[in-house]
Every structure is written in structure tokens, then in C-alpha cells.
Amino acid sequence: MYKIFTPVLLASLLSYVAFAQHGIDPAWSADVELPVPPGSSSARGFLYSNIGVFSNGKRIVFLSNTDNPGDPVYYTYSYDGVSWSTPQPFAAVSLVIGLNSPKIMVDHNDKLHVVWNSKAPQALFYSQMDSALNMVIDTARISDQPMYGIYNGVYPAIDRKNRLHVMWHEGKVGSDVTEVFYSRSLDGGLTWSPRDSLSVHDGLSSAFPRGQYNAYDGDSLAILWRDTSTVRSDDWDIHMVVSQNGGATWSAPVVINKSSAFQGDPDLVIDPQGRFHLFYHEAPASDPYWGIRIMYGYSDDLGTTWQPSATFTPISNNQRSYLAEGSRYDTQNDVLWTFWKEEDMLGLKGGDMMAAYSTDRGLTWSTPEYITDRGETSIGFKAVALLPNGGLAVNYELPNYPATGQVRVFYKERQPLDVVTGLDAERPIAKPVIYPNPAWDLLTVDLAGQAAREIILMTAAGRVVRKQKPLGQARPVQFNLQGMGSGLYLLKIVYADKIVTAKVIKQ
Template sequence: MKKYTGILLFLAMISEADMIFSQYPVYRIYPSVSNQIEPFIVRHPLNPQIMFASAYTIYLNFRSEGIYVSTDGGINWRGTDTCNGAPINGGHGGDPGPIIDKDGRFIITHQGGAVAGMYANYSTNQGLTWSNNYPILTGDQDKGAPATDDAIASPYYGRTYLAWTRFSTPFPIVLSYTSNGGVNWSSIIQVNNSFGGNRSFGPSIGVTPSGKVITVWASSIPVSPFIEDYIGVGISTDGGSNWSVSENAIDINGIRTTALSPWTIRANSFPVIDVDKTGGARNGWIYVATSSKNLAPAGSDPDIILYRSTNDGVSWSSGVRVNQDPMNNGRNQFFPAVRVDEDGGLNIVYYDNRNSVDSVDVYLSRSLDGGTTWSDHRITGQKFRPQAVSGALGAGNMGDNLGLTSGNGKLYPVWMANYTGLFQTWCANIDYATIGIQQISSETPKTFSLNQNFPNPFNPATTINFNLVKNGYTSLKIFNSAGKLVKILAEQNLNSGSYSVKWDASNEPSGIYFYTLETAGLKESRKMILVK
């Protein structure tokens, strides 16, 4: 390991020493001596082996954006804690926004300092070298959020967008775009005007399969700590030039604070967005996740809440509580990241202290039915205590987000944690085909069967075993006594063999339930009893 004044450059390979083993192997993607916070991760639109992650990096008084690259599906990573787009000292100040466009060009957007300008660099060699800083807009700017149009049918295919907050009255969301891989950026387009004195913060941006651009943001009350009151939605049908805006599309009660209890870290309810572009049954559905409390369906403590639109953002569903721990238990779920994987599964990762008052895990919640029902999965095998990061600007700043992408049948969440003393960027490579399902034998059984759950009656969890004699698409669903679907435990391709899956019914009422297994033209159902 070598030190350079103001510049840290390493080649990182995943080694056993950098892993924490849990249900999923957890590793640092780029071990270093810098703090790495606010991690994001994206994948190449056409090659899922290529991924680009970034973080806001801090070493003493030097700040930059980390450049972390994998070209083999997350097995190995290389990188640096310093974006080398000139000027290296100055002009780099965090809020990184990594993007890979349709041509494989890497783009990184970032601030020039604390709320100081919005800049971009591009790389034509997968992050080894970078163009000089491009000043998209100087002055007071904050929280850039990029997205690229990777829908081949879109008239704006290949265009990359960047939305952020102009940090002056009326605190609107503004946008710029590039149509040539970051060489030039458009003039600034104002998306909204804010309303009722509220301020617009924390945008997130997505693109539909037809090329419509959807931007969401938090509309916050104008008094510190600027608690989020609504989620605003902007829709553009002409590549970002003009916008149809609803300033109060979704009613929320945010969690923004500079001292989230029981810690003294800042937290927020900035929304995050993703769009289903799988071509499947829910193609084009838009999903937005945030943290909320004291407004149904959230409880009295911060919960992850999902909203969805099936008509390009014109109208939105009521909220669905994502995390499945008991309501009003005094535990916090915050900083969600959302991703629709290539098979249409809906995935949200977030920090969660359900297992400890003092420390957090990273949890994954996954839905196979477009966000109606959810299963929770603990990713991390080691907790950490949230705390403000030395050198990060702003009271209680531990960073404001996690990241999530997918490819190769896997999910790749990234998060910041101080397991090693420094806040570093960690990742897990999660095979989502086996989330929640354990194959207990690969030997082909003699007969197809669905076993009786055990224990039965049960409270609150039970285990279901089943045997498959053929490879094929398999579903395992749970219904209540009225025939209403309450949970999808499996809906995916499985090989022949014996399997086990656990159902936690903590949030379901006592009663009789039925579970049904279907595969390869075969079907079997059984009854079970939940007694609380």
C-alpha cells in the first residue's frame, strides 16, 4: 500500500481478511485508509459483468469521489479513493453519482464542495482515467441524482440525466442532461417551483421503457429540521425539456433530523425510485420508497414505505409497509435503496436496528408480487453503531444513502459501516433465486411432495419442506381461509431436489391458512394453523 499526498491509489482484490461471513459473504470492495460514505452502485446496461460503484471519500482534509470497478460480476474489484479528473485538489466534494451509459462510458457527477456547484467527469476506459471537471452549474447546489435512458425503444435512448436541488429560494429541483456521454451538458431546466413555502430536497430520477423521465423529491417544511411533508413528482415526455408536476403527489410524514435517536446522526426521508423494465407483467411500473413515521401505514417509529404507479407516475397507490418487524417496536428502518431485478423481483435494502437498540444491520426486503407482500432477510452478520463521520460536513453526517444494483441473477447492495474502525464501503453478492429458500438436497427425489409444515400449530414462524422431481418454474403461496393471497414464498425456477423455506407470520392474525405448491403441471395444498 502506498500513500500519495492528497491522492490514494490502490488495486483491491477481495480476500478472506476483508470478508465478514454471514448468510451472505460480506466484503469491503476497496479496503483503504479513507472514510468512504454515501455509496452508490450501478451496472452496465448491456453487460451485467461490469459494475461501477462510488462513495464520498474523506482523508484528513482531502475529499473526493471513490472509483470502484468490477468487470467480472463482483468477484474482483479495482479502484481508487480519488477521482483523477482535474483539478484533483478542489472541484470534488462528494454526493457522487456514478452512471454507465449504453455505450459503456462511465460518468461521475458530484459537487465541487459543500453545497458548491454541480460537476461531471467521464471516462472512456472504465474509470482508469477521467476527463477534466465539467461545470454543469456553479453556486449553491446539492444532492445530484443521475439516471441514464437505457430503453432501446426510447426516442432519447442513451441520454443521461442529472437532477438536484438548487440551494436558494425557492429551493427547486433542476435538471441537466448529456446526449454525448458527458462531453457537454444542456442548459439548466427548472423542474418545479416548490409550493406553500416548502423546499424541495433529495431528488431521485428514473426512466420508463418508453423514455418518459420521472423525477421524485421530498417537499419539506421550510423550518429546521425541514421535515418532509410530501413527495413531489415530475413527469417529462420530451427528454426533460418540459415537466408536468405534482408538488404533493404522495403524503408522507418524514423523519428528517440531525440526531436520530438513539444515535446522533442525521437522517432523512428522501425518496428513491426505480422502474420495472423487464418486459414482464409489471413492465413500466414505477416504485418509490422512503422512510416515514406517525402516518399510516408507518408506525410510531421510522418504517420503510413503498408507493407504486402503474400509469407512468400520473397516480400513486397507497403506501405499503415494507419491513416486517412488529409495528411500533421503537426500532428504526432508514436510508432505503430500491431495485427491480432482471426477473421482476422488487428489492429494497436499508439500515435496521430491530436486533439491537444500539446498533444496526443491513436488511433486504424482497417482493415477488410488485410490492404487495414482502419477506425480510438480514444481509449482515455483524452490526455496527451509527455515528457521525470525522471530516464529513454537516451535523451528524454519516452519509445519506445505501446503493443497490443487480445482474447475473444476483443482487449487489453497498453500504457504509465502520466494522474496521473506519467507515468503508461494503458489499454482498446475493443469489436472489435462493433468497429465503434453502436447498437441503440436490438428489432428485422419487416423488413430488409438499410436506406438512412444522411446528403446526405455530406462533409466529413455521417451516415448509417440499420435493421437486423436475427442474421448472415453481411457486409456493400462502392463502388465508377466505382464499386471499397473503404471501408468496417462492416464484422462480428451481432445480429438482429437496427444499426448505420458513414463513414468519408475525404480522398475520391467528387462523387457518393454506399453502399451495405448483410446478411442472403438478399442484398440492396443505392446511396450517397460526395460534397467537
């Protein structure tokens, strides 16, 4: 009887483990279901970038009206993230036939930039709205007559000099050869540069270009994409081009971390000091399904070398993780964020949205946070925007909800991180006292009764210049700064379960 019962019990335990829910990180708010367009039974999101936030906190989300192909794009807005307006149509779309998903972004002057494309005429367009959602620029043409039949993978970006950048691939992934292109605008979207071909037209597909410059005001830019390395459609490498004149011209493509593994869907952020932060997913050839992970590396020399490892470092959980996107640099609190999708069930089930952050420009990473917990259902079309205080606003779509065949979009937020400690502002610990700051020859760190494992002093570029292991909680730790150059330094305090980062000025 014992031998008969054991497999039954084991099967029950395995079933429990497979379908156990992990919960949501407490820093994230509850889900808010967004309204559907009038007369519609469903609403879908748009991939990568369908959300924006104005300086007064007004959030806007673009939705797809799945029940009316002739009136496909709507938007809804909210001032608190809880109560949302009745969706209304995006007016510019009525001038064309067949819309591919619009991408939006809000700049530092509260202008809403919208990039979209149509089947008739076959072109890539730009529109602009103000914070009251009045149409300012209706339909400016970015590009037309795609070389490979259709526009896809469109990604917009804006830098701190208010230059508008749009990158995309032409062709349909999986059935066509696809190649990567770019255009920019220096006059707020009124006119656009001629289409610039970035990838090599070699008969092997290049797709999904990325480059996020929201925190950067320099001229050294990069765009990365996934590029087929052999005739196998699933064997991708990461390719990169660099511009040192703000996008006027671009270098020839180079391969980043060429590997036998399958690499894809890169996401690039350039921080205020010009550091490149690269995220992508990598699937080993020996275990491409369960072995896929989110990889990270940073570069301070325009992508020539990468740290902390030339082969990059996994930052996701030891679980199937892919589709890194929506990465942002929060300039209010100096926090780097990235997001991805994690699945824990076979057959593309149990897919939830994850987040991780770094408070020291990529040197260390937080434990990944669960943003959603949807059981067996896999969320889709996740998108992220920064709130004015450095908090996060996200939305995603949920299929087969509230009934089979229907779709809804959900919205939620996260509180910002505290600027000094790098900890959740609503969950503070006793802050260390760092003095004097600015400092000359001696810097003192009083841990305020907290036990720390190590204290590290680094340059702004991440090079360690001093470090100590505290002997106890009561005695302050002192650093001799003699011989160090003046400027900004980062002080990292490593506790048992968290890392605290603070800025220090050396006079």
C-alpha cells in the same frame, strides 16, 4: 429476596434483548474490507451511488480519502468481489477545489458515468470513463452558479435509450431553503440541457429528488422528492413531477398521499412495463422515532392512483426503519429490489442494512433480509449495484473501525434469484410443472408434490383473472383460459412459507 432479585434479572434480560445480534441472511456473502488510499488511515464511502459493475463482472467502488482534502476521491476495482486493487485517484478532480461526493453509474454499453461538483469553480460536472478506466470525457459542465449557494443531493440515472438524467437540490438542508432541479443529456454526456427547476420556489425546502430508470425504455418518467409542507423543518410530504417526453418538459408538482405523518426520502423505480414503484419512509406524528416505517405503492397511471392502497403499505419489519434507497429492477430475472436501514437501539445505534424483493412487480414482498449485523454500531452510506447475472453488489461504511475515529468501507454480494421460481437459486425446491406454455384454452399446473395454499393467475399489470385453492399435492390444477385475451400473464403459487412466480403466455 425474591422481590429484590426480580428487577436485577429483568434488567439483565432487557440488556440481552437490546444487544442481541440477529445474524445475516445466508444468501449474502461475508464482508470484504476494501483497501484504504495509500498513506491514509481511513476511507469513507459516498452516499447513494458510489458503485458500478461492468458486463464482464468488473466491480468499481469510489472512496473518500479523509486524510487528504486536496486529493479526496479514489477508486478501487475487483473482478471477483474479494481481491481489490490499490485505490488510485480519480483524475478529473485535480482540476477543481472542494469536491462534493461523486455519483457513478455504469450503462448498458459499459460506460462509467460520473457526476460531481466543486466549490471552485462552483459548478456541477460530468466525466466519463471506459471499462479499462481510461478517462473518455474529462470535465463537461452540467450546471453552474447555484441559486441557493451549493449543489447537494445529486442523483444520476440512465434509461434504456441511453439518455442521461441528473437531478439535485440546491442549498443545505437544515440551514438553507432548498429547491429541486434537473438536467439531461442526449449525446452521452457531451452536452447538457439548461437547468430545469422542478419544485415551487415558495420559501419551503424541497430536497433529495429520485428517479431510477435503469430497466425502462419509454418516455413517461417521474421524479419525486420530499417537500416541507409547513414551516416545521421536519414536516415533509412527498411531491412528484411527471414527464411524458423523456425529460424534455415536466409537469407541475403534485402531492402524493398527503398525511399528518412525516414522510421523507422517496425512492422511485420504473419497471420495463412502465409501472411506477415508490418507496419512502413515514413517521407518525404520535411516535416519530420508533414508529417510522418503509412504505410502498405502485402506479400504472403515471401516479394518478396508487396500489395496493392509496395510503401505501408498510413492507419493513415492525421496527424503526428509514432511508429507503438503492432500489433497482433486475431485468435478468424480473425481480424488484429495495433497501433501507433498520435500527433497534435508542440513539441511532444498532443500524443495519436491510433488503426486500418482489417477483411479481410489487404485488407481494419477501420477508426482509438482514444484509449486515454490526451490533451497536450503525452503518452508513450504503449503496447498491446489479451484477450481470442479476445478483447484487453492495458497499457501506463502518465508523470507529478498526479503531475509534477511523472508518472503513465494506463490500458484499448476494446470489441472484432463480428466474422461474423466484426462489434462491442455491436453495431450490421442486419446481412446479406448467404446461402447455404457451397455452390456448387450458393451462395445467403440476405442483410436483408440494403443498400450496393458493394459485393465482394475473395479468402483467397485476389484475387477478383466475385463482384456485389446490385440493391436494398429487392432483394437477387446471385453469380454463377461454375468454382471456392473448399475451403475458403471471402465475403466482402461494406456499406456506414462500411465493413462487412464473410467466405464462396465452395464445
